Amino acid sequence: MLNGRKYRLDLTLGQAEFAERIGGACRSVWNTALEQRRIHRRRGGWIGYHEQARQLVEAKGEFEWLAEVPGHCLQQTLIDLDQACARHGTWKVRWKSRVRNAPSFRFPEGGKITVERLNRRWARAKLPKLGWVRLRLTRPLGGKIKNATVGRDGGHWYISFLVEDGLAPPERHANPGSGVGIDRGVVKVVTRSDGIFHHRVFARDREVEHAKKLQRDLARTRKGAQRRKRAAARVADLARKVRRRRQDFAAKTAHALAAGFELVVFEALATKNMTAGVEPRPDHERPGAFLPNGAASKSGLNRSILDK
Incomplete structure (x- = not known):
């Protein structure tokens, strides 16, 4: 192979x-x-x-x-x-x-x-x-x-x-006839039908706050300046660290599922539709004004879904 x-x-x-x-x-x-x-x-x-x-x-x-x-x-x-x-x-x-x-x-x-x-x-x-x-x-x-x-x-x-x-490659799976169902979520990344979880925190709270600070530092720099390049490199380094954790988790989890079960069934989530934005609702009594529509909470949910 x-x-x-x-x-x-x-x-x-x-x-x-x-x-x-x-x-x-x-x-x-x-x-x-x-x-x-x-x-x-x-x-x-x-x-x-x-x-x-x-x-x-x-x-x-x-x-x-x-x-x-x-x-x-x-x-x-x-x-x-x-x-x-x-x-x-x-x-x-x-x-x-x-x-x-x-x-x-x-x-x-x-x-x-x-x-x-x-x-x-x-x-x-x-x-x-x-x-x-x-x-x-x-x-x-x-x-x-x-x-x-x-x-x-x-x-x-x-x-x-x-x-x-x-x-x-072997002719048959090591566990013939075995199967498992997979549920993907926000609280736990992977939940198996046999009650076992596969979860990992890709970005710690301290790193999330640090990433926000780095983004603010980058926004204060001038385009084309050397200081902006250094700030962008610091943002990319932290994002790269989180990406590698996610790749490591995905590879290890996929290996565990493929080695343990002959059939793996998971839900085909339409992530693009689930993370779509909320349309503003106009206030007909006040022309030009909009009613609260929960856009802030939906934005937080979208970030959580995309993170997992």
């Missing part, structure tokens, strides 16, 4: 700068190729991966900043774009922004990646053109590397390996 392994990288300053350039080149190739596809569609034509890959080879001969980055990362970007356009359509695929999208690129050939263990906590991996990079070995690889994806999350770089562990 294929499994993912994610580790935190310890890049040198030169490696981090080069990784930023690789991510920027991949983003430029994605946006240029997407615009090229849309131009052909407007003219009633079509262009695919093979033609764009051929033109990419010619562009690498003209632009040095394209030639210095690993070519397989650029080709993989075109492959990902081709799959996204086939799945969602050319007009629904989004652009990649330097501000909103963190740099990320993939090395598709796992045979060219070498991983060596240094000690109990650290290892190093040899990546094309990046050379040897140190990574925090929090768990064994446990298989043959198929590909590797390098990306930045905040101020840190991470590498994700797709490995083949050599294990075959």
